[in-house]
Amino acid sequence: MGCLSYVSELCDYHHSSREKLKKRRELQTVEIKVKMDCEGCERRVRKAVEGMKGVTQVEVDPKQSKLTVVGYVEPNKVLTRVRHRTGKQAEFWPYVPYDVVPHPYAPGVYDKKAPPGYVRNVLADPEASSLARASSFEVKYSTAFSDENPNACVVM
DSSP: OHHHHHHHHHHHHHHHHHHHHSOOOOOEEEEEEEOOOSHHHHHHHHHHHHTSTTEEEEEEETTTTEEEEEESOOHHHHHHHHHHHHOOOEEEOOEEETTTSSSTTSTTTOOTTSOTTEEEOOSSOHHHHHHHSOOHHHHHHHHHTOTTOTTOOOOO
């Protein structure tokens, strides 16, 4: 019987090591931009994501064309599922509040299609981030005429 218990412990050891190697998913919030025109589109987008394994919460905002999914999911899988099930063009939410970006009205940052109070996320995009940053030369002259500068030149 000693040999049999030793073999069973080995089998249990391999079983528990597999569980440890299994990758645990983290709770994530995935924001996706999807064009929704009517309540039917909204319902179709919601149902496409609600059936996914690991989804705990789904919020649909048709005014901003925004889908927010909270759960133990992978962002790329959510995006492909929305594209496949709805047949709509979808992308990750490209906007951030304009307070986050240093120069929200620089070319490449300001987007007419963005919801109110949002601009494009140029901090994640290396091509557009160079346009969004002002050089020291620009900063020097823009602060010279700023209202916050007490020594600013008043012209008028």
